[in-house]
Amino acid sequence: MTERLSDVDAGDEFEIGTVTDDQVRARLLRLGFLDGSVRCRRRLHKGPVVVRRNGTELAIGAAVADDVRVRPLTE
């Protein structure tokens, strides 16, 4: 079961799966966001998703987040 990063809610934990855009994938990979559990800190309605891993916080615009699939780790 995967869902779009743009659909996660604050507090959700998940792993990031497929990232369509090469450059976005490279940048997420480099920052360690493809290494394991990532937590959504906040999602603005139709706006950016703020995710956090190991104290690094990243804001991802809605359009970018639409093309990122995630595997939820929590229910």
Place this chain on the structure above:
Amino acid sequence: MTHALRDLLGDRSPDGEVDADVGDSTADVDSEGETGASDGSDDRVVAMVGCPNVGKSVLFNALAGGSAEVSNYPGTTLEAAVGRLDDATLIDTPGVYGVSSFDEEERVTRETVLEADAVLNVVSATSLDRDLFLTLQLLDMGVPTVVAVNMMDEAETGGTTVDVDALERQLGVPVVPTVATEERGVDSLRDRLDEVDAPDETPVATWFDRLPDGLEASRAERVLLVEGDEPTVDRVVGPRDVTADGGARGLTGDAFRDEIYTHRRSRVAGVVEAVTDEREGAGGLKETLDDLLLNPVTGTPFALVLLGLVYLVIGDLVAQRLVDFVETTVFEGYYVPLVRGLVAGALPDAGWAAPVRFLLINGNLGLLTITVQYLLGVLLPLVVAFYLVLGVLEDSGVLPRLAVLSDRGLSMLGLNGRAIIPMIVGVGCVTMAVVTTRTMGSRRERLIATALLGLAVPCSAQLGVVMGLLAGLGLGWWLAYVAILLLVFGVLGVVLDNVLPGESQGLLTELPPLRRPRVGDVVRKTARRTRAFLAEATPLFAGTAIVVSGLDYVGGLAVLESWLRPVTALLGLPAEFGRVLVIGVVRRDFAAAGLTDLGLSAPQTFVGLVVVTLFVPCILSMVMILKERNLASGALIWLGSVVVALSVGAVLAGVFGL
């Protein structure tokens, strides 16, 4: 770009004074300052490299602050601080998360790293897991490196301890713990700078086999090649369309980049595991504040209050009160009469002297009078105030949060949240804002942002006068003014987004921890930026003053005024408004101020203010737009703003029955 670093360093002798002509690679070196004491030719160049917000600039200042000279990387606004550190030249680079070419900062840093003799890699003890990717990449590239683990104190407070000796063993290069803000560890860092090192071989070498045989490339270039770094591929293999065989290029695609990055990440995780010890740290007040800022319900009012405060400081306190005082008391009271007297006395009464006298001291834009008054009396205080505020916003980490809040709105205009920065700067000074659009992702975004700035963003000098006039009319008019500007801003953005080809980049930005800005850092940054801005603006403005004065002298301005008669009639405004428009071409706040003397009714004042706000950017912004974009874009923005200003004005005049 290959010679970017050389250009940058070529402008200076090790001990010499650097000419203030920032961004100009032909800048003269003040020969008086050249002592020849140390020979620049075999001088070692050390590049400081690290992720954003690891305290790199603070460490740079601690190491070489006294000798620092700041200029720009050729062709960019990115600041390049260069200083002396013992017998080496220390050069600061923009913060990046890795060596690649995803944006302008990265291109500059990659170029600098490739040309430097050694690298001082700064990492933060608070975010080793993020920062060591760059470190391992540098070591993969074989760049002689020394690592400074900064913010040791902050990490301890947050519950993380870093075993520096273990890290040194893991990396195989010198590692020095530092607390740059307290200058701790700076001396031992300086001592160990000679021990820079790199492992002879790293796991990345397994991918080198995939490169074509007989390829002439350094180890660093090989790493970038297997990682598919476009500029490196272009340089080593040749430009895209030249390689008909496609073989080499095919081998250096992005596929390896994913493999290599993933492998490097796993090595980072191993190193972090081995050298850090983590306890549960307190989230505390910062966490709460961060939550409030990122929540639109609390963040938006906060942002509005913040903008209000920014306006109070810049638009009211500085643009109105301070500038008024400086202009009327200092310049009109002392400076201008003095210069007029001197020039009049120095020039003979002969006929040839009349145009020269006019050029130098005319009341509209005299080169020695009004031009100087404008630069030092108006622009300088504004620019200083603005950079101070911007520095505080930057160093506190508030700006990226504002980008998050505004991303949704701005993405409807073909921009992303990061465009909020030039827009905020624009409310200070449109000319400065045009310069800051250089760091935006694509040409398309730069063009949209520039057009919005040129048309619909009033600068603080103008806003000050506008507010003064609107305050006399009442709150309703003020709200209507804001509503119309926002409407034009939105419509223009949406139209441009739909008309321009291509797609804009989405937002992907780190939110650095919120921090209390340090006064010294902000002041230092402000001083640097102000110098750089004035160095760029002064010649542009002086040149413009000469052209406009020349036009004025031969009667061109009067002719323009008479041409504008039908236009002013259309707007339901007196013919004198034509003069206001002509002055508006030069300086927008003069235009707004010109409305006070025309004896207009409330609706007329309102229409007039809307028109002068939307009307063409001031001459200085215009020259900057031409310089930054191109003639076609500049002409379109200029003509577009004339058309929009007059159409909106004519519609409003119709509504009010003027």
